Amino acid sequence: MLLEIKDLKASINGKQILKGVNLNVNRGEIHAIMGPNGNGKSTLASVIAGKEMFKVDGGQVRYKDKNLFDLNVEERACEGIFLGFQYPVEIPGVSITSFMRAAVNEQRKYKGLDPMDAFAFMKYMEEKQALVGMTDKLANRSVNEGFSGGEKKKNEIFQMAMLQPELAILDETDSGLDIDALRIVAGGVNKLANKDNAIIVITHYQRLLDYIVPDFVHVLADGKIVKTGTKELAKELEEKGYDWLKDHDSGK
């Protein structure tokens, strides 16, 4: 098993957000996590990535048979965890190229590999740029600075392609995308999915799941996963709303 979350509880500023999440993810699977706003979807992603402002109060997370909480943020990344940000951060003065060169080479260093030489790196980057249709002009700009919503999300998928993670968590990658950008982003994700990696897609809308077809759909409500199903569940949610689920659960 790639990722195993058991009874995970987490809080921020004393307010409990995750109230016992259980989730198992195997290689080769695509999971979708849906649920109403403010119920802990992004918190779950942040806790797995290692954002320090969240306090883990209980439970355990095992990743590749290691205790995830023994690893710091960059170690988790080097071990193959990738978080696609809901709001990608702007870094003025750092070009995408130099950012990615630093990231790729740091990850290689972690794995005991030599840094990629400049020529090989440029070729590798070109290849991955093509995947999401990113132009050279964009690649030479500062990371996310002045990017449109679509460009920012494309950039996230491009970085995912560059780093080839084993576990990618895409936090609302579809928000703020028009239909064309959505296709490109989803197309990129589909090309990257294979039998050796796993992808967790966090989304509000069933729309994204028309393009990225999940093996499992989970509903996260009030800090817990309240229902798990197939992609059909997403359709049902789209039709009936989350209230249906509450009613359904309470046996009405």
Place this chain on the structure above:
Amino acid sequence: MQKVKTTIQNWVKEAGEQVCACRDRKQGFDAEVNALAARALENILALPESRFDAAGADGLFGEKISLWRETGARDFVERRRPQACPGLPRDFCCDIEGLDVQQVLIYNGCVAGARGKNLLFPEQTAQLGDKPCVCRLSDLEATPSHRAKLAPFFEAAEKGLHTEKKHVSVRSTADFAQGGPDIGREEQKWLNRALSEDTLLIYLPEGCRLEKPLQIVSLNHSEKPVFVATHCWILLEKGASMHLVQCTDSHPQAEVFAEGLVEMRLAADAQLEYIRMQNVGDRCKVFHQLDAHLERASRLVTHFMTLNGGLTQNKVEINLTEPEARADVFGLYLQDKKQQVSNDIKINHTAPRTYSRELFKGVLDDAARAFFKGHVFVHPQALQTEAYQNNRNLLVSPKAQANAKPYLEIYADDVQCNHGVTVGQLDEDALFYMRCRGIPAEAARRLLMRAYADEILKEVGVEALRGWLDSLVRKRFNGQLQACQDCVLACPERTC
């Protein structure tokens, strides 16, 4: 009190003797060089007694002693002048990788090179003719035409407290505010003129474009505390242009107080890019002064790069005296440990349609402190002036400190001016974002700091110079840069 005075007097005497001992020709500007020093000394000695008070708060060195705790007169009198005309390290070179530059070396304040010659073309005698010329002032023949060309410099040096038969009061705010002489600046100039052994002269004739950048390397080395003064005149005739890099380097362990004064005059349409690199050991003090006069449509771009140094002070005064003159003043300071840096920039707009832009950025780590004082003065006649003043600081440790005083003084109506200061920290969200991609926190911090410095570096006009500065900045952030890497004194095992 008396001690400061006598120290200065003795040193002026010593310097004068050294000049005489070194000289073999009699027709040069020797007399003028000595007269400059004598005049400057006279001005210094006419200062109020309180300025010589080693213990007082109003002493000669620095803003106020409280600000520069270690730089008071007490420190000054304990120093010595370095040995006369010392032998230069034979294999010395300070090449800028991938760039062809012409080099002039100043070792402990003493200009290296053949006497009486033009240091750019060693086969030629020093003269201000139709060829570019770099030479010692004392090597220049004292002809009427030379005298006429250098007249503005001599006139400026003649000025003192009593020039117009009336005593100019010491540093009253009103004088200063009205664009009058700033005695604080003047007295530092006098000190430099009095104590420097010779004057390095850089001259470009009309329409001359110097293709290769000129690099002046001021190398300072002494294990005992010394005081070194360098003095430089730059004269660009109409339409001349050049790139000038002036590096002040030292051995990491050296204890040098390096005073430098550069006076420059740009005639109409002249263009100068001037890069001042300061990269000395933590026990060194660097006090640099720049005084520039810009004529019609001339352009000056300066970069003050303070990479390392225990205490660094830049005092800049730029006079835009004719229409369309334009000055861009950039600065970058990267300080850590207990280093301190101060940039004090005064820009006088006295003619219409003049332009100035200041951007100083700094990264302060550990318990470093930075001071920025900007003063833009716009004369009532300087209509349609544009002046922009900006200082930004990045504090990367809780004990680092930045102080800034942006100041505009405008007496004309039709102008565009702004000023701004920021003091901030590294963006935590950006750090997390980078760590999420596998970049360790420390490397991410460095990447962000370099990005911050980039805004200044990208303004450097010559690409190879920019690349060189960029690599120095990178080394600085990686903690590899103590003093100039290319200096044989800093790393004796290295041969060029």
